[in-house]
Amino acid sequence: MPVKTPLFLAAFLCFTVNLMSQTFMMNPYGCKNATLLNGKWNAIIDQFGRGESMKFYQNRKPQGKTDFVEYSFSGGLRLDVPGDFNSQVPELKYYEGNVWYQRYFTAEKTKDHRQFLYFAGVSYEAAVWLNGKEVGRHEGGFTPFQMDLSDALVDGENDLIVMVNNRRRVDGIPAMNFDWWNYGGILRDVFYVDRPQVHVRDYKVQLKKGHRDTIAGYVQLDGSTSPQNVEVSIGELNIKQALTTDANGHVSFEIEAKPQLWEPAAPKMYHVEVSTAEDSLADEIAFRTIETKGNDILLNGKPIFLKGVNFHEEIPQRLGRANSDADAAMILSEVKALGCNFVRTAHYPQNEHTVRMAEKMGILIWEEIPLWQGIEFSNPVILKKAETMLREMIYRDKNRAGIIIWSIANETSPSEYRDQVLTDLVALTHELDDSRLVGAAFDNVRYDKATSTFHLKDKVSEAVDVVGVNKYLGWYFPFPLEPEKIKWEVATDKPLIMTEFGCEALYGQHGPADVASNWSEEYQEELYRKNYIMFQNIPNLRGTCPWVLFDFRSPTRYHPLNQDGWNRKGLVSDKGQRKKAWWVVRKFYETR
Numbered sequence: 001m002p003v004k005t006p007l008f009l010a011a012f013l014c015f016t017v018n019l020m021s022q023t024f025m026m027n028p029y030g031c032k033n034a035t036l037l038n039g040k041w042n043a044i045i046d047q048f049g050r051g052e053s054m055k056f057y058q059n060r061k062p063q064g065k066t067d068f069v070e071y072s073f074s075g076g077l078r079l080d081v082p083g084d085f086n087s088q089v090p091e092l093k094y095y096e097g098n099v100w101y102q103r104y105f106t107a108e109k110t111k112d113h114r115q116f117l118y119f120a121g122v123s124y125e126a127a128v129w130l131n132g133k134e135v136g137r138h139e140g141g142f143t144p145f146q147m148d149l150s151d152a153l154v155d156g157e158n159d160l161i162v163m164v165n166n167r168r169r170v171d172g173i174p175a176m177n178f179d180w181w182n183y184g185g186i187l188r189d190v191f192y193v194d195r196p197q198v199h200v201r202d203y204k205v206q207l208k209k210g211h212r213d214t215i216a217g218y219v220q221l222d223g224s225t226s227p228q229n230v231e232v233s234i235g236e237l238n239i240k241q242a243l244t245t246d247a248n249g250h251v252s253f254e255i256e257a258k259p260q261l262w263e264p265a266a267p268k269m270y271h272v273e274v275s276t277a278e279d280s281l282a283d284e285i286a287f288r289t290i291e292t293k294g295n296d297i298l299l300n301g302k303p304i305f306l307k308g309v310n311f312h313e314e315i316p317q318r319l320g321r322a323n324s325d326a327d328a329a330m331i332l333s334e335v336k337a338l339g340c341n342f343v344r345t346a347h348y349p350q351n352e353h354t355v356r357m358a359e360k361m362g363i364l365i366w367e368e369i370p371l372w373q374g375i376e377f378s379n380p381v382i383l384k385k386a387e388t389m390l391r392e393m394i395y396r397d398k399n400r401a402g403i404i405i406w407s408i409a410n411e412t413s414p415s416e417y418r419d420q421v422l423t424d425l426v427a428l429t430h431e432l433d434d435s436r437l438v439g440a441a442f443d444n445v446r447y448d449k450a451t452s453t454f455h456l457k458d459k460v461s462e463a464v465d466v467v468g469v470n471k472y473l474g475w476y477f478p479f480p481l482e483p484e485k486i487k488w489e490v491a492t493d494k495p496l497i498m499t500e501f502g503c504e505a506l507y508g509q510h511g512p513a514d515v516a517s518n519w520s521e522e523y524q525e526e527l528y529r530k531n532y533i534m535f536q537n538i539p540n541l542r543g544t545c546p547w548v549l550f551d552f553r554s555p556t557r558y559h560p561l562n563q564d565g566w567n568r569k570g571l572v573s574d575k576g577q578r579k580k581a582w583w584v585v586r587k588f589y590e591t592r
């Protein structure tokens with residue numbers, strides 16, 4: 001059936017409908033009047049999802065002698081925010097359902113100001129009430145959203161209630177079946193933000209595409225109906241650029257400058273301020289160029305080999321989602337120890353602490369939306385959600401020079417619908433951001449026995465700038481030949497990154513290096529050695545990402561002794577112990 005059916009076109013028509021709902025303020029971390037609402041919140045576990053019909057959001061107290069209320073936020077469960085609820089209460093380990101959160105906060109409504117709540121990430125769906133009034137809802141566990149409180153906020157004490165639901169959904173992204181645990185809760189920071197009526201909502205400050213001596217971007221104000229004066233300043237570059245917006249609060253700019261270019265060995269950051277007469281936002285921004293030239297990836301015009309590793313947003317020792325600078329430091333220090341200059345933040349936009357810290361540590365990033373296997377590409381609802389998540393990811397991280405690749409999919413199967421949707425998402429990504437590369441990870445490479453060669457025939461691989469290949473030779477697929485004899489002719493006109501390879505091993509379990517079912521460290525070690533031998537035969541290989549840095553939780557991993565609900569492909573165990581293969585990877589990166 002031709003893909004361009006009315007159904008498909010309807011999907012794209014829908015896309016434009018809900019676009020505007022995706023704008024949230026840029027970088028509350030750099031805003032003076034942003035107050036973190038992190039800490040202990042009261043909570044109620046609502047297994048049967050009756051809280052909304054019982055009006056939990058009114059937080060009622062009994063009145064008089066005959067009244068009673070069959071719920072209470074005080075005197076019961078308390079949960080850390082940010083934090084997933086699964087790892088905070090043993091009984092909630094595999095809970096998928098509704099959990100209600102409540103806390104009070106004090107506010108003072110400044111005259112001629114507007115007040116917002118900003119959630120950095122809630123999984124998977126959120127509904128928010130303030131003082132009993134619904135102020136907004138959001139679907140998607142990995143991107144921010146905000147609500148304007150100006151009508152619901154009172155001076156003094158405010159009652160904030162959030163209903164969170166982490167149930168998987170047939171039309172969700174990710175959908176029903178995926179190889180990680182779908183933690184639920186208010187996973188990331190929550191801010192109360194008081195901003196002037198006219199304030200800086202959005203800005204982009206990066207190098208102009210293809211230029212190293214021109215800083216370009218835009219400023220978008222919120223709340224303005226007439227031209228406004230704004231200033232972009234970068235003190236260290238002696239820049240104080242005065243600009244005037246149009247009536248809608250938008251102004252683009254180009255500023256001649258020669259910033260020191262960011263690179264892994266010298267991750268130079270600049271303090272940038274975007275301000276109006278009444279408002280200002282500060283950010284730490286880096287400048288670099290990224291492009292491909294034939295098979296090469298050029299960082300600041302020089303070829304670079306991406307010495308990478310994958311990781312989920314999870315602190316294995318805590319059995320929980322990573323959500324802070326401390327968590328980011330723990331994960332990224334292990335990335336650095338492994339000798340990496342690159343990470344793939346599998347399989348979704350991870351929290352800003354991790355993204356920002358990676359940039360500051362000189363680590364390049366492949367960031368992706370979780371279009372992960374089993375996606376129903378003919379469903380317009382899913383397509384709309386995929387585009388929303390893509391737009392929100394790019395919108396949030398467009399100033400993060402550490403991010404060099406936006407990825408639109410992982411291991412999806414070719415079909416007319418999928419080819420068309422993903423090819424269009426590639427085009428949309430380039431339209432949203434012409435300064436970065438677009439990638440996708442493919443697992444449908446095919447081996448031709450007659451020529452001992454791997455090939456890939458996939459329309460979407462022709463559309464992307466960088467092709468990622470996920471291939472588990474020695475694990476899901478035996479090596480078809482001695483590794484040194486295997487040839488690759490995949491995407492030979494562009495850079496190829498081996499975005500996933502490796503196998504499982506249980507830390508401390510030992511056995512012969514040629515028996516897979518032992519889950520031994522020796523087997524994993526030997527498998528990496530053989531992959532690295534084979535990689536010598538991939539002429540356009542420009543990066544490798546072992547799957548995965550740490551063992552991670554997955555309900556799809558059933559073996560009671562070797563897995564027990566864990567995917568054991570980590571180079572490091574769930575207790576932070578390095579397996580033998582870790583040193584094989586480290587040695588390979590030392591030689592690159």
Ligand code: GCU
Nearest residue numbers: 179410411470500547567569
């Ligand atoms: C896939 C997938 C990962 C998964 C891995 C595995 O390639 O992208 O999310 O965890 O294989 O099977 O361990």
